Structure formats: C-alpha cells, structure tokens
Amino acid sequence: MRSPIPDFLDETLNRHRSDRSGENADYIPDLAAADPEKLGICISTLDGVEYTSGDSEFEFSIQSMSKPFIYGLALEQAGLPAVLDMVGVEPSGEKFNELSLDKKSGKPLNPMINAGALAIHSLLGEDGSSLAERTEIARSGLSRFAGRELRVDESTAAGEWEAAYRNIAIANMLRSYDxxxxxxxxxxxGYIAQCSVLVTVKDLAIMAATLAGGGLNPITGEQVLSPRVNRQVLAVMMTCGMYDAAGDWMTEIGIPAKSGVSGGVFGVMPGQVGIATFSPRLDRHGTSVRGAKIFRDLSNRLSLHIMDAPEPARSIIRRDRRFVGNNGEMVRICSLQGLIQWSGSENVIRAMDDPATSTNVFILDLRRVNEINGVARKMLTEALSRLKEDGIRVVLMDPEDMMKCKGPDSALPDVKILDSLKSVKGLKRVRNDRRREMADRSV
Incomplete structure (x- = not known):
C-alpha cells in the first residue's frame, strides 16, 4: 500500500501555494535574494520516518531557529541555575531585536529574543573560548540534533555581519551590564555564524523530532539533551518562541514552535512528531506567511493543538475479578491495559484499596500494558508493598518486566512473577471460569 501521508502533504502545500503575501527579509543580502516561491514541508516521526513534500532538500540558513537548540546545549554545559542566573524565561511581548533587559534583574528576558540568544551563545565552551571555538561548538551541536554534519554558509554570515548594527548595539548593552x-x-x-548554519526542512523536522522525543535523536539514537533540559527548552519555546506573536500562536495553533527570518518554521508535538516548513516571504512578526498558515491548517485538520483534550481513553483496568480458590482463599485478579501514567496508577490504587471484600491473594496482570512511566511504577510498587505488609500474597503477571522486579535490585524482592495463570496453584476455578468465558465468546 502507498501511504496517503505524502499525498496529504502535497494537497496541503497546494492549498497555500498561491498565497504571495509578505516579503523576504531585506536586511541580509542572501535572504533578500532568496527565491520567494520555494515551499517545502517535512514531518518526522519519533523513529525517524520522514514524510516530505515540495522543496524538502533545499538548503537555507537556520537563523533564529537555532536558538532553542543552542539554549539546550548551554543548559547541558552550564546547568540550569547558572543559565537562569544569566537569562530569564519570561515572554517579552516585544520584537525579537529590541534593545531591552528586565527592569529588575538587568538580564535578558528570555533566550529566544536576540539579547537572550547572544548571552546564551557567550556561554558556549570554556571561559575565554575563542570565536572559532564557540562557532564550532554551535555548528557541531546543531549537527547532533540534525543527525548529520551541517555547515556554516560564509556568504550569509558575511552579509549579516555587514548589517549587524542592532545586534552589536544589543551586545554592547549586555557587556555594559556585565x-x-x-x-x-x-x-x-559567533552568533551570526550560528544563525548561518545551513539546513533543509528534513533536517529541521529531525531536529524537532529530537525535542519531541525527549532529546533522543531518532536517526542516530544519541541522547542529545537530557529529559529535564529538553522539557525546559520546550517550555520556553511554547511561551517565547514566536516573540510578540507567541500568545496568538499558542492559542490559535497550539504547537510549540520557532521561526526564522530565512522563512523556516519548526514545531514540536511532544511524544508525537516534529514538523518543519519553509517559505521565504515573512509577515510583520518575521514569520513565514505560508508557514504559519500551513501550521494552522495542520493543527486544525490533524488535531495537533497541544491543549486539545484527548478522547477519553478506555479504562486502565481492563477486568477486576474475584474468585474463591481450591483452598478457600479469596483471589483477586486485576488486569490492566494500555499506557499507565500518574492518573492511571491512582485509579488502580483506588481499586486496590477497596475495603468491600477481603483478599488473600492479589494478582496484578500487566500482560496487556504497553508502558508504565516512572511515577506510576513507583506508586504501584508502593501499593503492592503495602498489600504485602497487610499479609496479602502478591503475584505479578509481568512477562515484559514492566515493573522492573526481576533481578537483585527489585523493589519487590519477594513477589512471584509469572507469565500465565497456569503457574498459580489453587486457581482451578479461575481457569475453569476463563474456559467458560472463552467458550461464551466463541458461540
């Protein structure tokens, strides 16, 4: 079967291709001369599958879209407290190149505006690192997100340096405030070189998918950012990534995103996909006109708004049965399913705490569970420990070791782990009941 997704992307681009509003960025020669008709899109899954349409192989400079990634690298290098001491995380409500600092702290408001990005760039490398060393750290770091070696476009960098009066003014302001x-x-x-790294929408989609996957690059398998740092980057992108249009973007489109004056836009749906578009004509905020409309279109048609409530999931508890075993013991089998997070584990614990009936043997059946996150695992482990303290025999049906109870480091060392009900002694009635159930289904 031929996947319908590329056809969907072709149709999406064609819906917006005729929009020729906006203008190329005119203060950087290479951007002013860019072909305004270029249009491309790529969606990358968390396992590295890329769906593309249009000019997906065309290279353009990453510009301000480098900011979230370099912010993440600086956080990994210097640590969150040190970076927060230099650059805040509050939305500015101002244009990206405003000469402004927080009136109380005297530091840049966030790392997505130019003042914050310049301060973040200065953190790269050891104290006293040279311009060349910081440039290489930025280039190689962006390459790790893309999963391939990227390069700096010297022509773009030279043209941008010739018109860098405002950024030079911002940098001198930062230096004057130490x-x-x-x-x-x-x-x-160094910051201009960082912004002059060449990417395609395919690169940007992989970079976005790395953030969507908790910092794990889907192509190389490298953990580029730790989950805690990755969360910080996404949170700042969500509130500050689109500058003075961040509020409109998040309420209407609802995808944490970052734009660049070259015409690129990338967005991150945590745990789902990375998306990137390219079209050079910009609106008054410096965001690609067609890129913004395509993101709005995808958000509506694919229900990608981060605040869209998911459809009510089936209950985590698939079945909850009680039987009297051959030896007269009251046996309870609680079968779970799906993905178990905090709210799901709370639901299970509430059921386990049911005082209505006494239980001698409690069997937790995890065979249909896809994943248990760390918080849910800790909660369920504690609940099972308390059942044991109450004198109840606990049995786990956990062939995939979802609860991580196999081995010497088990949090439940005395719990029996089984693959099937046949291994549980004294449950003849349970097995008979299951046979009747299967017979009923076959009728």
Whole structure:
C-alpha cells in the first residue's frame, strides 16, 4: 500500500501555494535574494520516518531557529541555575531585536529574543573560548540534533555581519551590564555564524523530532539533551518562541514552535512528531506567511493543538475479578491495559484499596500494558508493598518486566512473577471460569 501521508502533504502545500503575501527579509543580502516561491514541508516521526513534500532538500540558513537548540546545549554545559542566573524565561511581548533587559534583574528576558540568544551563545565552551571555538561548538551541536554534519554558509554570515548594527548595539548593552565579559563583536560574530548554519526542512523536522522525543535523536539514537533540559527548552519555546506573536500562536495553533527570518518554521508535538516548513516571504512578526498558515491548517485538520483534550481513553483496568480458590482463599485478579501514567496508577490504587471484600491473594496482570512511566511504577510498587505488609500474597503477571522486579535490585524482592495463570496453584476455578468465558465468546 502507498501511504496517503505524502499525498496529504502535497494537497496541503497546494492549498497555500498561491498565497504571495509578505516579503523576504531585506536586511541580509542572501535572504533578500532568496527565491520567494520555494515551499517545502517535512514531518518526522519519533523513529525517524520522514514524510516530505515540495522543496524538502533545499538548503537555507537556520537563523533564529537555532536558538532553542543552542539554549539546550548551554543548559547541558552550564546547568540550569547558572543559565537562569544569566537569562530569564519570561515572554517579552516585544520584537525579537529590541534593545531591552528586565527592569529588575538587568538580564535578558528570555533566550529566544536576540539579547537572550547572544548571552546564551557567550556561554558556549570554556571561559575565554575563542570565536572559532564557540562557532564550532554551535555548528557541531546543531549537527547532533540534525543527525548529520551541517555547515556554516560564509556568504550569509558575511552579509549579516555587514548589517549587524542592532545586534552589536544589543551586545554592547549586555557587556555594559556585565551580563557577559567577552568582546561584544566576537559574541555577535559567533552568533551570526550560528544563525548561518545551513539546513533543509528534513533536517529541521529531525531536529524537532529530537525535542519531541525527549532529546533522543531518532536517526542516530544519541541522547542529545537530557529529559529535564529538553522539557525546559520546550517550555520556553511554547511561551517565547514566536516573540510578540507567541500568545496568538499558542492559542490559535497550539504547537510549540520557532521561526526564522530565512522563512523556516519548526514545531514540536511532544511524544508525537516534529514538523518543519519553509517559505521565504515573512509577515510583520518575521514569520513565514505560508508557514504559519500551513501550521494552522495542520493543527486544525490533524488535531495537533497541544491543549486539545484527548478522547477519553478506555479504562486502565481492563477486568477486576474475584474468585474463591481450591483452598478457600479469596483471589483477586486485576488486569490492566494500555499506557499507565500518574492518573492511571491512582485509579488502580483506588481499586486496590477497596475495603468491600477481603483478599488473600492479589494478582496484578500487566500482560496487556504497553508502558508504565516512572511515577506510576513507583506508586504501584508502593501499593503492592503495602498489600504485602497487610499479609496479602502478591503475584505479578509481568512477562515484559514492566515493573522492573526481576533481578537483585527489585523493589519487590519477594513477589512471584509469572507469565500465565497456569503457574498459580489453587486457581482451578479461575481457569475453569476463563474456559467458560472463552467458550461464551466463541458461540
């Protein structure tokens, strides 16, 4: 079967291809001269499958879309407290290139505006790192997100440096407030090189999918960012990534995203996909006109708004049965299913705590469970421990070791782990009941 997804993307681009509103960025020669008709899209899954349409192989400079990734690298290097001490996380409500600092702290409001991005770039490498060293750290770091070696476009960087008066002014303002102690011109040149790294929408989609997958690159398998840092990056993207249009973007489109004046936009749906588009004509916020409309279209048609409530899931508890065993013991079998997170584990614990009937043997059946996250695992482990303390024999049907109870480090060392009910002694009535159930289904 031929997948319908590429056809869907072709149709999506064609819906917006005729929109020629907006203008190319005119203050960087290479961006002003870019072909305004270029249009491309890529969606990457968390296992690295890419669906593309249009000019998906065309290279353009990453520009401000580098900011979230470099922010993540700086957090990994310097640690969250040190970075927060230099750059805040509050939305500015201002254009990306405003000469402004927080009135109370004197530091940049967030790492997505230019003032914050310049300060973050100055953190790369060891104290006293050269311009070339910081540039290479940025280039190689962005390459790790893309899963391939990227390069700096020297032509774009040279043209941007010639028109960098505002960024130089911002850098000198930061230096005057001792936000960083490096030479302001070096910081601006390094930041420009960072923004001049060439990418395609395929690269950007993989980079976005890395953030969507908790910092794990779907192509190389490298854990580029730790989950805690990755969460920080996504949170700042969600609130600050689209500058003075961040509120409109998140309420209408609802996908944490970042744009660049080259015409690229990438978005991250945590746990789902990374999406990237490219079209050079920009709106008044510096965001691709067609890119923004395509994201709005995808958000509506694919229900990608992060605040869309999911359809009510089937109960985590698939079946909850009680039987009297051959030896007169009251046996309870609680069968779970699906993905178990905090709310699901709370539901299970509430059922386990049912005082209506006494139980001698409690069997937790996890054979139909896809995944248990760390918090749910801790809660269920504690609940099972308390059942044991109450004198109840606990049995786990957990062939995939979802509860991580196999081995010497088990949190429940005395719990018996089985693959099937046949291994439980004294449950003849249980087995007979299951046979009758199967017979009833076959009728």
């Amino acid at each position: 936000v960083f102690l490096d030479d302001p011109d070096d910081v601006v040149q």
